[in-house]
Amino acid sequence: MSDSFFETHLATLEAIPENSTRRSIPVVVYTQEAETLYHWAIQDADALQSVGLTLEFIESLPVRVRLLREAEARWQLEYRANKAATAEWVAQSPLAYELRDNLLRAFRYAFRKEEGLLQRVADIADGSSHADMIQDLALLAALGEQQRTQLEAINFDITHLQQAATQAETMASLLARSSGDKLEGNPGKILRDKAYVYLQEAVDEIRECGKYVFYANDARLKGYTSGYFRKHKKSTNTEEESVSA
Known part of the structure; x- marks a missing residue:
């Protein structure tokens, strides 16, 4: 037709x-x-x-x-x-959560003497939904770029920042498409x-x-x-x- x-x-x-x-x-x-x-x-x-x-x-x-x-x-x-997007989300989301958690751990250590930066990290970490995780990756990538010097001082792999930004976009798309299979x-x-x-x-x-x-x-x-x-x-x-x- x-x-x-x-x-x-x-x-x-x-x-x-x-x-x-x-x-x-x-x-x-x-x-x-x-x-x-x-x-x-x-x-x-x-x-x-x-x-x-x-x-x-x-x-x-x-x-x-x-x-x-x-x-x-x-x-x-x-x-x-x-x-299909749901299946891909199930496969990829654990890795995205792991990346987010590793970034938070590294940032808390790198900024341990900077109360203001620690509070920004705490604010980013607030929330537990999938959407929060995706937003966390994007915000952590941006914050990390602003504080590259302190991250390099702890031998942090800077390529993880771009990885987080890319992952945020990918996971946002997957979440939107996988949510579409809800019938109602x-x-x-x-x-x-x-x-x-x-x-x-x-x-x-x-x-x-x-x-x-x-x-x-x-x-x-x-x-x-x-x-x-x-x-x-x-x-x-x-x-x-x-x-x-």
Whole structure:
């Protein structure tokens, strides 16, 4: 699907409330069921239109299916990239913490007779979050550059200052990207869920119409129920349940 197609319908998706609920059927299954429903409903178009369902509404199903598939693809790409960043963070963060701790130890010794500098080091060391650690590296690199003479006096490896500055940038990027894999509040996931709801609106309406029209025709009625729930031996009540997120 082209980006222009998705962007054309983006406003429609964004207008859907974020707290809308969607069923727990996997996206790949739900889109296939919706596509099957479309072909089934087209065969019954005259009967469905006779009770108020429009052909235009039925024809909207393929569009909604395409939108959900694209939104899901975009979310999965983002999610996988963020998961990779999380794995990289897990691998690299212990080394970043170790570098920060080594800098603090060296600075405390180098500045042991300078109360003002010791207080600056103490202020930098305050805080225990990942973000604090990253900020510590950046601040220690800057402070170290200002006090190179005192650090050289204790035979401190000055290259660690540039290493700290570089590490701060690297870890900040990793933290931002790894934090993106949290489900709640992620824009990509929110948009995917809205696309699901947008498809669900049409699926529900068409199925309800089909059940009404073909209540006495088992051969046609079966096309207006979920094969996923039939396969998992769900009751009619379970089929109509919705779940959030």
